[in-house]
Each structure stands twice: as structure tokens, then as C-alpha cells.
Amino acid sequence: MFQRRPDEMKDTALVLVGHGSTRHPDGAVPVLALVEDIRRRGLFAQVAAVFMKQEPPLAAAERLVDAATVVVVPVFAGKGYYTDTLIPREMGLAGPVTRRDGRRLLYTAPAGTHPRIPGLLACRAEGVANAAGMAVADSALLLIAHGSSRPGGAGDTPRAIAAAMAAMNRFAEVALVFLEQEPLAASWAGMVNRRDVVALPLLVAQGMHASQDIPPLFGLTAGEAGPVESAGHRIVLATGIGAEPDLVDVILEMAAAAMALERE
Numbered sequence: 001m002f003q004r005r006p007d008e009m010k011d012t013a014l015v016l017v018g019h020g021s022t023r024h025p026d027g028a029v030p031v032l033a034l035v036e037d038i039r040r041r042g043l044f045a046q047v048a049a050v051f052m053k054q055e056p057p058l059a060a061a062e063r064l065v066d067a068a069t070v071v072v073v074p075v076f077a078g079k080g081y082y083t084d085t086l087i088p089r090e091m092g093l094a095g096p097v098t099r100r101d102g103r104r105l106l107y108t109a110p111a112g113t114h115p116r117i118p119g120l121l122a123c124r125a126e127g128v129a130n131a132a133g134m135a136v137a138d139s140a141l142l143l144i145a146h147g148s149s150r151p152g153g154a155g156d157t158p159r160a161i162a163a164a165m166a167a168m169n170r171f172a173e174v175a176l177v178f179l180e181q182e183p184l185a186a187s188w189a190g191m192v193n194r195r196d197v198v199a200l201p202l203l204v205a206q207g208m209h210a211s212q213d214i215p216p217l218f219g220l221t222a223g224e225a226g227p228v229e230s231a232g233h234r235i236v237l238a239t240g241i242g243a244e245p246d247l248v249d250v251i252l253e254m255a256a257a258a259m260a261l262e263r264e
Contacts, residue, residue: 009043009044009255009256009259010042010043010044010045011045011067011068011069012044012045012067012069012070012071012259013044013045013046013047013048013065013066013067013069013070013071014038014043014044014046014047014048014070014071014073014251014255015047015048015049015050015061015064015065015070015071015072015073016031016034016035016047016048016049016050016073016074016075016251017049017050017051017052017058017061017072017073017074017075017076017087017091018030018031018049018050018051018052018075018204019051019052019053019076019082019204020051020052020053020054021053021054022053022054028049028051028054030075030204030240030242031049031051031075031204031242032049034075034247034248034251035047035048035049037248038248038251038252043252044067045065045067046064046065046066046067048061048064048065050064052086052087057090058087058090059090059091061091062103062105067103068102068103068104069103069104069106069259070103070104070105070106071106071108071255071258071259072091072093072105072106072107072108073108073111073251073254073255074087074107074108074109074110074111075110075111075204075242075247076110076111076112076204077110077111077112077146077157077158077202077203077204077240077241078110078112078113078145078156078157078158078161078202079109079110079113079156079157080148080157081148081150083109083110088107091105091107093105093107095107096108096258096261106255106258106259107258108254108255108257108258109254110157111204111241111247111250111251111254112157112161112204112241113157113160114250114253114254116246116249116250116253117161117241117244117250118161118164118165118168119164119168120246120247120250121161121165121200121202121241121244122141122165122168122170124200124238124244125141125165125170125171125198125200125238126170128198128200128236128238129171129196129198131236132196132198132226132227132234132236133227134196134198134227134234134236135196136170136171137170137171137172138172138194138196139171139172139194139196139197139198140171140172140173140174140175140192140193140194140196140197140198140233141165141170141171141173141174141175141197141198141200142175142176142188142191142192142197142198142199142200143158143162143165143174143175143176143177143200143201143202144177144178144179144185144188144199144200144201144202144203144214145157145158145176145177145178145179145201145202146178146179146180146202146203147178147179147180147181148180148181149180149181155176155178155181158176158178158202159176161202162174162175162176171198172194173192173193173194175188175191175192176191177191179213179214185213185214185217186217188217188231189230189232189233192233194233195232195233195234196233196234197233197234197235197236198235198236198238199214199217199218199235199236199237199238200238201214201237201238201239201240201241202240202241203240203241203242204240204242214237215237217230218230218235218237220235220237224237225237225238
């Protein structure tokens, strides 16, 4: 749990960057909830959120806060085109540290790349399995990542998470599928051998993908989690990374690390 902080945090602003959606504005709820949680802790001078696809936009970040130092944390499940190219371009970020108009902007890696994420997700997946009456050691864990249709995809972070969770030897097997690259999520039944399966989206928000694209893969509708019989398996569907209670501490640790690194 995050306990210590640099003294200058109280003179620093924190900006969380979310994906958002023009079609499903409720997708912003997890990021907005994180903002409110962090505000209540009183660690930063200001805390705000901006989004790629809904208001307030990325370009609004610097007018939403007025602190001289601003830490920008992309609340995304992994690295990819959005975090490496689009967000820095739209926000005018030149790298981990950008100095502009007397201000210092610190840009961190995506929250999903934090080393604590695999362990947090493994514990939650175990809890979902136990609640469904599944024996964890004899069940499969199916991770569902977004991926990218762009050449090369965007699977480095999900693959690293899957490998870390497999190395924990908690589940009998760990498989990884994607919504927008191979192996596609639609082929999930051929990726797992165990009858009992916990499906865990590596997504932050319960937006279109989590509510409309993933549940039908298992014969579920939006809001349903199972367990349900599907393709010869018994499936239970967990919520995405954005529902992880310790995500706040992960974000705070990333912000503190960015500030410490910049001081060196």
C-alpha cells in the first residue's frame, strides 16, 4: 500500500488520462472514481482527468490545473499507439519530462505496466473462481486484452502480464486472447483445456468492449458474469482492471517514482 510521498506532492497536480467514449460515456466512470479517491486523500494540490474520446479532452489538461509541476498518468492497461504516440502528441509531451511556459510535465508509463498488476489481478481472479465454486488449481485463467489492428499489434504488456501470472502457478493454465489482433477472443475455446475458466478482461473501463463485445463470447449479456456453460466449459467473467481497488495505490506509486526520477 502506498504510504510515503515526496513533500512536493502537495504543490503538484495529478492528471489521469482515460480512453473515454462518445458512444458510452459511462466508460469514464472508473477514471473519475480514481480522481475522486485521490482527491479525498489530499496528497496533491489538484487532481483532474482528461480523455481521448470525450470531455474534457487531452488538450485541456494544462488549463484544468495550475500547479507548476503536473504528473500525467495514462490509466491504460498497457503500452501501445495511444500511450506512446497519440497522448504525447495531443498533450505536447516530449518524453518523460517536458518543460513549457515555466511548468514541468512528467509523463509516466501506463498504469497497467506497473509490476504489481499481475499479482493484484491474480488475487482477484482467485476470488472470482472461489466465489463461483471453482478449484483454482484445476481451472484456466483466460485473459482478454484489447490489442491493435495496426501492424505489429499492441500485445507486449498483456503478454508480460500473462507470463507473470502463469509463473505464479496458481491456475492450471493461463491463456491470452485479443479483441483486435491474433489470437482473437472469438477463438477462446480453442485456447483453454480446463473445463472451469475465469475470463478476465485486461481493460480499464466497462465500456463498449467490456459490456457489449466480451459477454456475448460466452453467451452472456451486458451485466451478466455467470457462471455459464459455453463451448463445453463453465465460464465466469470478472470485471476489468479499472475495478481493481488497489489501482489508486499503483497510480500514486507511479507518480511518486516519476517525481523521484526527475529529481535525479
